[in-house]
Amino acid sequence: MRAMVATALKGLRANSLRFALTAASVVLGVAFVAGSFVFTDTINARFETLFTDVYAGVDATVRPDGQGAGGPNGDSFDEAVLDEVLAVDGVEAAAGGVGGFAQLIAADGSPIGGQGPPTLGFSWTDEAGLNLLRIDGGNGRAPVAADEVAIDVATAESQDLGVGDTVTIQTVNGSGEYTIVGLAGFGTEDNLAGATLTAFELTEAQRVFDLEGRYTTIDVIAADGVSAEALVDGLSASLDGDAGGSLEVVTGEQQTQEELDDITTGLGFMTNALLAFAGIALFVGAFVIQNTFRITVAQRTRELALLRALGAGRGQVTGVVLLEALIIGVLASAVGVGAGIGLAEGVKAVMDAVGIGLPDGPLTIEPRTVVVAMAVGLVVTVFSALLPARRAALVAPIQAMGEPVARTTRRSLRTRTVVGFSLSGAGAAGLAAGLAASNGTTLLMVGIGAVGLFLGASTLAPLFAAPVARVLSVPLRGISGTLARENTIRQPRRTASTASALMIGVALVALVSIVASSIKASVTDTLEQDVAAELVLSTSASLEGVSPVAVDELRSIDELSAVSPILTGTATVAGEDVNVAGVDPATIAQVYNIDATIDLAAIGDGLVVAEGVAEARGWEVGDMVAVDYGPERVSTEVVGTYDGSVLGNYLISADTFTGRVGDGPISLTLARLADGVELEPGRAAAEQALAGFPNIDVETKSETVAAAQAEVDQLVALFSGLLGLALIIALLGIANTLALSIVERTREIGLLRAVGFSRRQIRSMIRLEAVMTAVFGAIMGVAIGTAIGFGVVSSLADQGLGSFGFPGTQLVVWVVAAAVAGVVAAIGPARKAARLNMLDAIAHS
Amino acid sequence: MSTITAPLATEEANGISAPPAHDMAAVMIGGVKIYGMGETEVRALDGVDAGFRQGHFTAIMGPSGSGKSTLLHAMAGLDTLDRGSVFIGDVELGTLNDRKLTTLRRDKLGFIFQAFNLVPTLSARENILLPLSIAGRRPEFDWFDHVVATVGLGDRLDHRPSELSGGQQQRVAAARALVSRPEIIFADEPSGNLDSTSGAELLDFMRRAVNEMGRTIVMVTHDPVAAGYADRVVFLADGVVVDELSDPTPDSVLDRMKVLGGPS
Known part of the structure; x- marks a missing residue:
């Protein structure tokens, strides 16, 4: 087996550039997996430290029942409850407080913050250990009068506000002018994840939040020797039945955990976005990997046949190919994990830059992150190499003798049709079921369905390669064009598998574009037809x-x-x-x-x-x-x-x-x-x-339509950016496949040169093939994306997606872009083909 | 069938698959191989009986399309017969599944190809040892040294095939065929791509492998000079054995070829 390992290793070294390109897609996917884990773990760890610190003094919290950890518009209860709390055995100290939304207004009248992170208002508590906010020396003092507030340090810095400045604050009760008397931090931080924080004196807080004589929470400190649990039990017993029985008492620990969960859920969208992209990158990457292996196996038919002739079993030959995949997988995944850590750092920096500051501290890299990301990369790489590895095992020993082996194109296309249609059908069914259902499994079903459909479509793609190429080649003239057409048509599987990664990428882009333009069309239709009002009022x-x-x-x-x-x-x-x-x-x-x-x-x-x-x-x-x-x-x-x-x-x-x-x-x-x-x-x-x-925007109906469309466009731009990366992977795939297929066709190209083809004609032939392949992939992608998009949109019709929007221009642009990308991808391979030494090429066997 | 002489009455031999005599390393009985169908049907082997004696060097000759390569491939278990049977020792290849056939090739057969067929990424030494490492067998270093010394590759062992001349590459291939001590070595035009000096060296080496190491060699060639190194020449034409010549010389081979219808 040592020779097999050596063969695998040396095969890798001989093709290192090809495999580096292949590995790039794995690196990217693994990076996003690792990045999302590191990012999530870091958020959890940082906020856990912060909240544990901030709530360290709170042993129990009394709050309205069923509220969870404070929404700003949550319920409240009578402030008389505080006296009862103070009377309970084991209570050392307690303080009542109110909270709600408090919007700081800049000098020019525009609201500060609020796009994303909330604008939070609190009452100031003097009780040591119960105040979540902290004012450091030199940063002023706590608000004691009705017209005084303290705001968080980060907001003060970003808005250039300081102690002594006047600021307008708007609450549920209208707005008023306040003097800033203190700059407060949240625990050890200057800020809470980008939220703006405003602390009022208690009575003023109750007034502005429309909660006169009421509290939204009471925080309690236990007397020495009293456990948090005992305190909660005591409080629950004595408060039972108060305020209509609508109070609940939880430990400080639970309150902390709930606050933490709120924050991490709120930031979870980043995790999901990163994971979604990881999935797309790996899926597209899988096609690139499969393709690369398919061709390297084809190139090495002779060598593999020799191994077989010398007595290597099928398993051993499969093993050589899988071993190569394993080595690539390990290397690429390791690089990917490193890149993922960098990515998490980058995301953190971006969030800091847009004002969603995370607490300072190092990145949290759990062993689980490395294990899972490595495993994902490995599994994807090896899994993608499975089919080519199996094909390698089917190489007949006699091929070592240079005997041509009869092709079985027709039969295998038939099998392919059956498999392809079954996969597509199952995928479509899964997709439909997922879209029709509306519980937790929905998204998973939709995802699995879409993957099935993509796999089915890429299996069927060779069936379409010849007809589509025939149509595409209509404008082609001259011998280069003819040969390019024949090459594309005669090898439908090569054409299709070269185009497959691009096909998936474009399908995703088309899907997103179609869903987005349908949302736009639906929103526009609804607003224009259903809304009779002329003015629309909302807050950002x-x-x-x-x-x-x-x-x-x-x-x-x-x-x-x-x-x-x-x-x-x-x-x-x-x-x-x-x-x-x-x-x-x-x-x-x-x-x-x-x-x-x-x-x-x-x-x-x-x-x-x-x-x-x-x-x-x-x-x-x-x-x-x-x-x-x-x-x-x-x-x-x-x-x-x-x-x-x-x-x-x-x-x-x-x-x-x-x-x-x-x-x-x-x-x-x-x-x-x-x-x-x-x-x-x-x-x-x-x-x-x-x-x-x-903070309230008054818009006309047409402004609302425009704003809604702009919002969708922004989302599309974000998605397209991510999918653009998938397309780059796909492009790498095309360049890779072309370069390899040039090697595969050395003899044919040498022959063409020998009979008088100029270098230019060779280049032009390769380029035309690349363009046809890329456009074929893009057209297939648009077709698949449109089909899935149509399904998604029509199944969401009763959720407000009433109109189907077809972004024709946009899709045409993608197809044209694919053609251009094909030319770019062909630059290297075309040059390589044109430079082939004629005699070598003919002698090459 | 203690000895096999050609030509035989091939039709009668069809379907007979009794184990061959014990001094035969390999035997084909009633071998038929058909390519294509209907109008394009080609009978590459049309009822061939042939036996290859242990410790002998046999050459197979014939014009292009006579079926000599097909015969070799079928004997070596690289290709399957449509009718008839092939025995390596007393094992009939047709009864083996792919796994057993692979093991048999690995342990009992050696190959020397026309196109050298070395793994380009492995050094000469690694190429020679390839059959052993595929089998997971430990090389016998004395034997390895002996084989390498015999083919004269001592100082080139760490070179890649691309750094070796054609003659050197083919000697690597020959060493590879010998190192696992196969019962029988099949060679397909081994000197076909070599200049006459290198070709002579290689054939001389093959002769010595038979004489000094007791190997059995079956070689396809169209070169009367190469055939002159063999103990016996079997002539094929149109898929049947048409003649046979013992202790050939280049001249006697050439004469026989003239009788049979010109050089291949």
């Missing part, structure tokens, strides 16, 4: 939403005939977590064209369900449905159905919403102009009425 920070006070202000002006707030939140309907919209029954019909079976004014405490959902669930009007609004489970009557819209699938009245879900944010407020009021004066009047709420 959707967490706070539009203050109810602001809604009242708008209702008081004559220029608007109807002002209708729409609240959004989540509830569990018949066991499924869904978005629920709370609408104002009195005004919704004036601002929004809802095609419902009942007049929404009569919704009462019932539920109106989208038709598609009602049908799927088998609900009839009059049925009772269990709706879990968090703390409460209520049997609710389905009072009607409607055609579904961007509002979501479940409508309840705003009163039911505030009563059950809580003071959920008003994500959107629609306003109708009174008769005879022009758009601009109407908008000006609304803006004037909202002078105290600078």
